[in-house]
Amino acid sequence: MFDEFSAEDLTVMQAFKTGEMVVGPGAQLFVEGAHTPQLYTVLAGMGLRYKTTADGQRQVINFVMPGDFLGLQAGVMGEMSHAVEAATEMTLCVFNRADVWRIFKTNPQRAFDLTYLAAMEEHLLGDALSRLGQHGAMEKIAWSLHRIFSRALAVDMVSEDNRCALPFKQQDLADALGLSLVHTNKTLAKLRADGVATWTAGQLHIPDLDRLGELGLVDKEKVEKRPLI
């Protein structure tokens, strides 16, 4: 799924990298509005990006999976507009914010990749926006599960029998889609009854991804390559 990593790239990134870090479930990687000195690439584990609204509600922006780059906003804008929290134990590759500028000075290709990633996020958020704005609960949930599962496939986290770990709560999914917990639960029950998607005990089972995609109105989009930072 990722662009190839040349020997030179590796050297450059190794200079940029300052270490590895392991955090436990529930750890706050970023706090909303805070000034943080570090950026991360997710090597293993899953997490949540979310915003807290003025009246105390929570909007989950998306689900964080291995390969994701965290903190680009803080890296260029100084502070994060959303929080990031670990849902499982996570292994992270750590970079210094101060080095971002150095990348731009010394390695245009990597700088370009950063912009690419930002544009990619924008694209994904746009998708989410149109799903939230224009569709009903069943479509939202089917779409979301489809997206998660496709991504898991891309990073090889899906087992032979079409199962992957999904260590979130139903409340998290509800908050991602702007639905109530109750309605989310009932819709998941329907998908389960129909044999389209079964999510129990932190495991998501999708026997037929295309069928789920139809319910979620997913247009068979190419799996896009993304740069790995």
Add this chain to the structure above:
Amino acid sequence: MFDEFSAEDLTVMQAFKTGEMVVGPGAQLFVEGAHTPQLYTVLAGMGLRYKTTADGQRQVINFVMPGDFLGLQAGVMGEMSHAVEAATEMTLCVFNRADVWRIFKTNPQRAFDLTYLAAMEEHLLGDALSRLGQHGAMEKIAWSLHRIFSRALAVDMVSEDNRCALPFKQQDLADALGLSLVHTNKTLAKLRADGVATWTAGQLHIPDLDRLGELGLVDKEKVEKRPLI
């Protein structure tokens, strides 16, 4: 509102710039999924970014105003994930997609600005997402009008008596917020009756921006500087 433009920056950007362009209302600046060779900075006029969903619905991503940079996605990813359409006559500063890479090679500061813009868009989309997911019609509409008006203030498009041009249809606002036209209309009528916001004949009148902000649950966020490309 914009970062200062040094003499050197000006020279660099003038080399990058390939011309100016004026388009009429209704013109399609970008088509969804298309490969376009040009990028634009909006000098005057307003427009819409939108996506069309699989089942034919339309989600307006945001409203385009002077100072916006259009086509960054196409610039780095090759194709746009959304369409852009002019709502009024628009004046655009034209750049070549091929030159984007040159920017990264020769002018790290400008390259950084591009990434900054992308991160900014991501931030704005995240805001929109949480508004769509977590709030009711009144809050959505108040929030949206607040955002538009604040932006208009920043680019000095608001008259003495707190009016600015808003050349969109109610349907556009409805599609931006995931509401039906009817409900949008009724909510606007309520705002008008309460004297908070009056939008008629393409003119938006906001006597008291703070009052609107309260209704829209807007936390008094600093007006952020953005780079002008």
Add this chain to the structure above:
DNA sequence: CGTTGTCTTGAATTACATCAAGAAAAGTGG
């Protein structure tokens, strides 16, 4: 001056939220 697009308003319907309460899990401590 008819035709078409946008706005406006009322009435009927529905998808979803809220309320409530029980059943599983998953921690916690003795």
Add this chain to the structure above:
DNA sequence: CCACTTTTCTTGATGTAATTCAAGACAACG
């Protein structure tokens, strides 16, 4: 390992915000 508490999941009943349907009033336009 077993009570005990707390969290997460599940299901039914009730309420409501927003949709859809329908139709009239303005505007804009050729």
